[in-house]
Amino acid sequence: MSKVLVIAEHLDGRLNAATARTVSAALALAPESIDIAVLAADPAAVAAQAAQIAGVGRVLAVAHPANAQPVAQVLGPQVAALAAGYSHVFGPSTTFGKDLMPVVAALLGVNQVSDLMTVEGEHTFRRPIYAGNAIVTLEAPADRTVVATVRTASWPQAAGGGNATVEAAQVEATVPTHTRHLGLVAGQSDRPDLQSARRVVSGGRGVGSEENFRIVYALADKLGAAVGASRAAVDAGYCPNEMQVGQTGKIIAPELYLAIGISGAIQHLTGIKDAGTIVAINKDADAAIFEVADIGLVGDLFAVLPELEAALG
Structure with missing residues (x-):
């Protein structure tokens, strides 16, 4: 045993x-x-x-x-x-x-x-x-x-x-001194933790800029959701790397995952494969994200998200 x-x-x-x-x-x-x-x-x-x-x-x-x-x-x-x-x-x-x-x-x-x-x-x-x-x-x-x-x-x-x-418990082990903790730098947020959140809204390269990313934050706040991002969005400087979802980021399994302007590279899909319901919004009807999405909407995210936010009250 x-x-x-x-x-x-x-x-x-x-x-x-x-x-x-x-x-x-x-x-x-x-x-x-x-x-x-x-x-x-x-x-x-x-x-x-x-x-x-x-x-x-x-x-x-x-x-x-x-x-x-x-x-x-x-x-x-x-x-x-x-x-x-x-x-x-x-x-x-x-x-x-x-x-x-x-x-x-x-x-x-x-x-x-x-x-x-x-x-x-x-x-x-x-x-x-x-x-x-x-x-x-x-x-x-x-x-x-x-x-x-x-x-x-x-x-x-x-x-x-x-x-x-x-x-x-008493542990007989030599604790090394050559590695030291100097400090912790972490962003402050009132939103749920990305790793354990039940709902997540993520933005990708299609969002276009750090300034435009505010519409992703606004929708997440309406839903009480955490905010994530694709590697492309992180590499472009739209958001910090602790928000990255995927193979080289966080592996998550929320009940609801909204992919906004995310094409659906396999590295990103690895991070969301265990999500309950995946909703994708992208203007490219051939985007790979639609192959795994439970609900897909082809459209301009800058037109769709304000409408969605308004419908949520």
């Missing part, structure tokens, strides 16, 4: 929803046990939130001043030490997980399984390749620890209502 250690992602004392999605992947293994590790300067608040996830047996709270910020080179040795006795170590395939889990895998001397989509067996998994154009089934060595990032867009959040035991 497998024993799974899930690494919690959190910020400012709040557990990221990606952690509960990662637990869902762990539950698919039908393991003997699932534990969550919370590494922080003061992990108490986050550990209490993690303990409420159904299916979790224990929460290991690792307190260390160096864990105040999620620096992979600092957390990695501690996670590798915690991994002793576990058959699987899972982290979310978010910016946090993509940064941390390769460090853990390297320290344990194993290959990482990336973007785990489905569990076929204790050591058999499926993951996307070629920008999502193909899905490969892979077999991890049964005699080694499986270190994996979980494609959170492919998994639902595990239910709440759990009552796991919270234990303070």
